[in-house]
Amino acid sequence: MTEQKRNELFARHWVKAQPVVMTYLLTILRSASDAEDVLQSAALKAATKIDQYDPERPFMSWVMAIARHEAVDHLRRHRRDRLVFAPDLMDQLAADAELLTDQMTDRKLALAECLEALVDRSRSIIAMRYRENLSIQKMADRLSMTPNAIYVALHRIRETLARCIQDRLTPPQEKTGD
Amino acid sequence: MIDHAELISEYLDDRITAARFDDLQTVLRSDPALRRQLLDRAVIDQHLREPISLTTGSESDDSAWWNGYNEVDSQSPAHHSWRWQPVAAMAALICLVGLIGLITTTTNSPQQPAPAAVQGPSAVALLTNSHGAVFADDSQPTSLGGRLSAGPIRLVSGTAQVMFDSTAVVDLVGPCEFEIVGPNRGQLRHGEVRAFVPTAASGFTLATPHGSIVDLGTAFEVTVDPPNDTIVRVIEGRVAVLDINGLNRNFLAGDEVSLNDQGIASVRQNLLIVDVESNSGHEYTIEHHALNEDAPAHSDRNYQWNGLDDSGMPAALHGADYVRTAMSDKNKYDLHVTVTLSRPARLYVFLSDRCPVPTWVTEQGFVDTGWKIGLDAAAGGKPLAIGPGQSIDVPYTIWAMNVPEAGRVTFGPVQAEPNPQAGTYGIAATPLPENDETTGLSKPALQPQ
Numbered sequence: 001m002t003e004q005k006r007n008e009l010f011a012r013h014w015v016k017a018q019p020v021v022m023t024y025l026l027t028i029l030r031s032a033s034d035a036e037d038v039l040q041s042a043a044l045k046a047a048t049k050i051d052q053y054d055p056e057r058p059f060m061s062w063v064m065a066i067a068r069h070e071a072v073d074h075l076r077r078h079r080r081d082r083l084v085f086a087p088d089l090m091d092q093l094a095a096d097a098e099l100l101t102d103q104m105t106d107r108k109l110a111l112a113e114c115l116e117a118l119v120d121r122s123r124s125i126i127a128m129r130y131r132e133n134l135s136i137q138k139m140a141d142r143l144s145m146t147p148n149a150i151y152v153a154l155h156r157i158r159e160t161l162a163r164c165i166q167d168r169l170t171p172p173q174e175k176t177g178d
Numbered sequence: 179m180i181d182h183a184e185l186i187s188e189y190l191d192d193r194i195t196a197a198r199f200d201d202l203q204t205v206l207r208s209d210p211a212l213r214r215q216l217l218d219r220a221v222i223d224q225h226l227r228e229p230i231s232l233t234t235g236s237e238s239d240d241s242a243w244w245n246g247y248n249e250v251d252s253q254s255p256a257h258h259s260w261r262w263q264p265v266a267a268m269a270a271l272i273c274l275v276g277l278i279g280l281i282t283t284t285t286n287s288p289q290q291p292a293p294a295a296v297q298g299p300s301a302v303a304l305l306t307n308s309h310g311a312v313f314a315d316d317s318q319p320t321s322l323g324g325r326l327s328a329g330p331i332r333l334v335s336g337t338a339q340v341m342f343d344s345t346a347v348v349d350l351v352g353p354c355e356f357e358i359v360g361p362n363r364g365q366l367r368h369g370e371v372r373a374f375v376p377t378a379a380s381g382f383t384l385a386t387p388h389g390s391i392v393d394l395g396t397a398f399e400v401t402v403d404p405p406n407d408t409i410v411r412v413i414e415g416r417v418a419v420l421d422i423n424g425l426n427r428n429f430l431a432g433d434e435v436s437l438n439d440q441g442i443a444s445v446r447q448n449l450l451i452v453d454v455e456s457n458s459g460h461e462y463t464i465e466h467h468a469l470n471e472d473a474p475a476h477s478d479r480n481y482q483w484n485g486l487d488d489s490g491m492p493a494a495l496h497g498a499d500y501v502r503t504a505m506s507d508k509n510k511y512d513l514h515v516t517v518t519l520s521r522p523a524r525l526y527v528f529l530s531d532r533c534p535v536p537t538w539v540t541e542q543g544f545v546d547t548g549w550k551i552g553l554d555a556a557a558g559g560k561p562l563a564i565g566p567g568q569s570i571d572v573p574y575t576i577w578a579m580n581v582p583e584a585g586r587v588t589f590g591p592v593q594a595e596p597n598p599q600a601g602t603y604g605i606a607a608t609p610l611p612e613n614d615e616t617t618g619l620s621k622p623a624l625q626p627q
Contacts (some may be wrong), residue, residue, distance in 0.1 A: 011304055011341060015323045019224070027220040027588055030192050032227055083199040089206055096213045100221065105322075107218075111225050130226040132511050155187040162215075 010050045013059040014043065019104040020060065024097040028085055034147040038074050050163045061102055063078055064094045106169055114164035122157045129154060179413055180205070186216050190223060198545055301325040302361040303342045310336030311352065330357045333369070340364075344379035346393070348372070359385070370401045372413075387435035392418040394428070399453070408437040411605050413452045414584070431584060432520030450607045451499040453518035460504030462515060469498040469606050471566050475553055476602065477502040482554040483528075483604065485566030486573055492549045495526065495576075500606035508600045513591040517605060523581050527589060528574040528604035535577075538590035544577040551576055553601065580610055 012110070021042060025035035031149070036111065046053075046063050053062050068090055075084055100107075128134045140147045185202050188194040194202065206213050219276040303326040305319060313320050314332035326340060333352035340348045344362035354369025364371075365385040375382045375393040382393045384400060388408040396415030402408045412433045420426045421441040429435055430466060434446040446466065448530060454462045471490060475481040485491040507513050519525070527544060528551050529535055553568030556562050563569035581587060593600050 009348065011407070012323050012325075015304075015306055023217060023220050023224055026224050030190055032223075056489065083194065083196060085206075086203060089203055091215065092207070093213055097217055099214075100217060104221070107221055108225050111222060112618055126226060130223075151187070151191060151193070154191070155184060158219065158222055159183055162218055165218075165222070 009053075009055070010047055013063070014046070016101065017060050017063050018043070020101050021063060021095055023100060023104075024064060024094055025067060025071055027093055027097070028090055029074070034074060034078070034160075038067065038070050041074075043069045045070060058098070060098045064098060068094055103169070105167060110165040110168040111161065113168060114161050117164060118157065118160070122153075122160070125150075125153055126157055182209075182212055183215070186212075186219055189216075190219060226268070258308075266457075268532065283365045286318070301327050303340050303358050306341045306347070307336065307339040308336065312336055313338075326358055328360060330355065330356050332356075342379065342382070344382060345376050346379035346382035347374040348384075349374070352474045366400055366402050366408075367403055368402055370399070373397060374539060375415075383626050386437070388439060389419060389421040392420070394418060397429075406438065407443060410435045410437070411449075411452060417439045436459050436562065443548050448520075448609075449499065450520060450523050450609060451501065451605075452520045454515065454605075456504075456513065456514075456515040458504055458507045458510060458513060460506050461502075462504060463502045464499065465502060466499050467497045469495050469500045472554075472562075472564060473500070474502055475604060478507045480562065481505070482562055484552045484563075484570060486550045486552045486570055487567040488596045490566040491551050492547075492576065494524075494608060495551070495606060498526070498606040498608045500604065503604060505602045508592045508602045509596060511591050511594060513589075515589040515605070516586050517589075517607070519584055519587050519607060521582055521584050522610035524578055524610050525581050525587060525608040526576055526578045526604075526606040526608075528576055528606070529574055530592075530599075530601040531573045532599040532601065533593050536590055539577055541587075542587070543579045545579065547576045547578050549576040550574065551604070574601075574604065576601075582610070 018039070022035060022039050025038050025042075026032065029035045029038065042063070043068050049066070053059065072087075072090070076083065115126070118126070125139070125143070128139050134142070136147045136150050139145075139150050143150070145153070182205060185194070185198060185205075185541065188198060189202055206216065245328055305322060305324045305326055307322065308320070311320070312334040314334050316333055318326050319326070331338070331340070331350065331354075333350050333354045333356070335352040337352065338350045340350065340356075340358065342348070342358070342364070348356070348361060348364060349372040350356050351370040351372075355367040356369070356371060357365040357367065359365055361378055362381060362387070363383045371384070373382060373384060373393060374397045375395065377395060378577060379394065380395050382395075384391045386400060386402045386408040387404050388402070391410055393397060394416040397413040398417050399411040400408060401415060403545060410429070411419065412429050412431050414431050416428055416430050418426055418428050419435055419437070419442070421437055422439060423441045425441060427442065429434075429445075429447075432447065432449045432452055434449055436443040436445070447463075449466050451464050451466070454464055456462050463477050463605065465473065468493075469483065471484050473483045475483045483491065501515070501517060501521065503515065517525075525544075525548075528537065530553075551574050552567075553572040553574060554562055554569050555571040556569075557571040560569060589603070589605065592602050
């Protein structure tokens with residue numbers, strides 16, 4: 001394979017794979033900054049090893065294996081105190097995450113619509129958590145609520161969003177049973 | 179009975195106990211639907227963390243609730259659509275190009291079979307990103323990762339990013355009519371593009387109705403407004419410009435060239451601030467050699483910069499390049515504004531005396547010069563005054579740092595907490611005097627390109 005072909009191959013596949021790999025890393029690492037670090041190192045590793053990739057096999061499985069390896073390595077080096085999924089469950093989740101590949105864009109668009117449908121207070125809570133990156137304690141102080149109440153509120157809002165997204169992605173005939 | 183959704187929340191929020199974690203692992207192993215529920219929740223978390231803005235129709239919307247979420251959005255959601263910010267995507271793309279550059283420099287080229295998903299024989303580029311892109315026709319693939327053949331791309335609105343097989347990246351800004359000519363060559367018939375050309379793609383050529391630009395490394399921006407002119411702005415590195423008469427001249431970062439059907443019409447050189455980007459939906463514009471009394475301060479307000487008193491603004495600032503920032507971003511708590519400097523500079527930020535100094539200012543290396551500048555905001559319905567010391571509504575303190583080499587510097591948010599008195603900062607730059615050791619300004623934290 002020429003250098004140019006190799007570059008094309010990686011770029012074409014990575015554009016599609018990156019969001020799913022990020023979802024998987026967030027699932028097993030939980031920390032967004034850790035997930036971003038590992039995503040970068042996985043991308044680097046995949047780019048430098050692209051010669052070893054067999055184009056007859058799914059790129060996503062190949063790159064997910066790299067990401068999983070990088071995540072485990074990251075956890076070993078940085079996060080000894082954390083509760084970490086067992087290896088067999090990490091493998092199961094990697095396989096499940098691959099099934100999301102063709103849905104990421106639709107999910108993103110559905111989330112945008114569902115965010116708009118939230119009541120103002122719920123949107124404020126989500127914005128504090130995800131845009132301002134406020135700690136739970138700071139959110140509690142600002143909203144005159146207990147930290148536990150903030151956790152509960154966030155949980156409910158995210159569940160609302162999850163249901164809304166699912167609703168928007170489900171074809172009408174499946175919803176009604178017609 | 180265990181509430182599985184609550185268990186997942188506890189896990190992702192990092193507050194789960196060891197016993198509950200064991201419960202979660204047990205049920206996840208046996209329940210594919212729950213594993214899917216966990217992944218779905220992670221997708222939501224992931225997308226909520228990404229920059230999103232709210233737009234109305236084709237133009238940016240000041241009421242984006244991310245920016246002012248404590249205010250009730252008075253506009254009908256039915257007219258809104260969400261879009262992901264180009265800045266993040268561009269960063270991802272630059273990262274990707276960097277990776278490809280890495281492959282180029284660190285691996286050999288063993289012969290292997292071509293990938294199974296083979297494209298047409300004339301495919302020479304890849305659609306690597308798009309944001310709200312509306313294409314005039316479907317002559318080219320419009321999905322991410324789609325292979326693009328030689329031929330026209332007519333972008334009605336939004337942005338689209340094309341990576342040529344050479345690894346040159348062109349960011350198309352709609353409305354725009356662009357043509358892919360070959361693996362390292364394009365043509366801009368109308369509109370605006372930005373080209374980012376890594377070393378591997380040096381020689382990337384962009385033709386326009388008024389001439390051609392050959393990139394000799396890094397980045398440039400081109401605007402074509404037929405039948406009038408072509409404007410070329412060199413952001414980094416060096417380009418060769420060939421005009422309609424066949425005259426070939428080289429230009430460097432900081433140069434702006436205007437071409438028309440007669441040849442090179444004008445050249446402005448040594449522009450200091452050559453690019454400004456932000457994660458705002460509002461406009462940030464560069465004014466070259468233009469900071470003087472009564473200079474427009476913001477892109478979205480009719481306010482002016484003036485000296486605080488009759489002595490005028492500090493003499494060092496006269497004629498400086500500056501950025502008209504967006505006052506509407508004063509409550510945008512994740513604001514990032516990045517300026518690209520074509521050469522060493524003294525960079526200034528004007529901070530309102532009505533709000534605390536953001537922590538990033540000193541962390542970046544800015545120091546308080548003790549100088550002041552005033553904002554004439556036409557408060558209380560009074561008209562804008564002319565000249566220094568007249569009708570100043572808000573004093574601003576001028577902070578500065580020396581930037582010893584060309585590159586990018588990023589400014590943070592105006593404030594971290596709500597403060598209705600706040601005002602978006604101003605940004606200015608002047609050339610850094612050679613061998614300047616008298617300022618006492620500390621070395622800046624520079625983000626080299």
